[in-house]
Amino acid sequence: MDVTEYMLKLGQQARQAGRAISKADSGKKNLALLKIADAIKNSIDTLIAENQKDLIAGKENGLESALLDRLELTPARIESMIEGLNQVAALADPVGEITDLSYRPSGIQVGQMRVPLGVIGIIYESRPNVTVDAAALCLKSGNACILRGGSEAIHSNQAIAKCISTGLKAANLPSEAVQVVETTDRAAVGQLITMDQYVDVIVPRGGKGLIERISQDATIAVIKHLDGICHVYIDGQADVEKAVNIAFNAKTHRYGVCNAMETLLVAESIAAEVLPKLAKKYANEGVELRGCLKTCSLMPQCTRATDEDWDTEYLAPVLSIKIVENIDEAIEHINQHSSAHTESIVTENYTLARQFLREVDSSSVMVNASTRFADGFEYGLGAEIGISTDKLHARGPVGLNGLTSLKYVVLGDGQIRV
Secondary structure (H helix, E strand, O other), rough: OOHHHHHHHHHHHHHHHHHHHHHHHHHHHHHHHHHHHHHHHHOOOHHHHHHHHHHHHHOOOOOOHHHHHHHHHHHHHHHHHHHHHHHHHHOOOOOOEEEEEOOOOOEEEEEEEEEEOOOEEEEEEEOOOHHHHHHHHHHHHHEEEEEEHHHHHHHHHHHHHHHHHHHHHHHHOOOHHEEEEEOOHHHHHHHHHOOOOOEEEEEOOOOOOHHHHHHHHOOOOOOOOOOOOOEEEEOOOHHHHHHHHHHHHHHOOOOOOOOEEEEEEEHHHHHHHHHHHHHHHHHHHEEEEEEOOOHHHHHOOEEEEEHHHHOOOOOOOOOEEEEOHHHHHHHHHHHHHHHOOOEEEOOHHHHHHHHHHHHHOEEEEEEOHHHOOOOOOOOOOOOOOOEOOEEEEEEEEOHHHHHHHEEEEEEEEOOOOO
């Protein structure tokens, strides 16, 4: 296969299909999503069988446990994919929405209309469910997409691609609106991120190395986040039961995800009450603890944390813990070491909660909730195409609105400028 020729063909087809998708009405786009959901539901056994091929190959190739977890398609995860498609179909269509329409002194009306971005290239690792999430959001927002999953998920992604194609055809929409790259040749990525004549936006999802490479080499706008160094701060006025449950869930619910807690901060006034309780729960889950000197004195199984630990996304059963004097020290630590993904405070003090919301500079900031909720599905977006820690265009979980842009529209009745 000539990779350059192959990718250019995908780009040409995506640009043409994108024009058709951008004009499709909500009913037709929703029908496509529902038909894709039906196709997936009818192919559960096939999807699991193809996914097993990837899991076996991954184990043979020494894939890390966190990546194997991301790669696995269980019946529950497939059901979540189906539910995500149904949710996106039920969401309001942002395309064509006109907002802020107002009269100007000249008599014209000026407003802004939401429009598709065009063709979106998405590059991701391990998680085959991203194929469905990306396709659903791109279709509903009127965009075509080219999806390049990791080589470790090639069988899973191609099986899902067949379901997507079936659904699009059933809705009488071009199957080229969602194209999943069939080659595992890495040259395909380099080609995709420089095809600015066909692709309008790149969204990388994966490890820091992948995203850094895409950001450096792409000649196309990139929506991204590099790390998920998420924090939970347990304030001195926290409810202890809430604090223990949140800190335990944020770390152990799933390890290999970007919204898992990697550093726990605890106010000194409550540390002696909270940390021993957490120590027992973490020990039962086999979580390795690394802490500051004060933390180690309260948790004998804890080893001393290094400066590097505060800047590390473990994606594993490892947790850094630091005892801080107060909320000000906690916020200072977060803003210095966070990757601007997600942070949470546990407190019963409304004033301190508002301070935390105001002063922590991350894309998601929470009060009395696990960082694991930082997810498009949990936020009611139906699904997400990724998390953006950038400050321009889209920030936080990127759903339908994040995959559209705004253009000015002017309504007149014969006005001329004098």
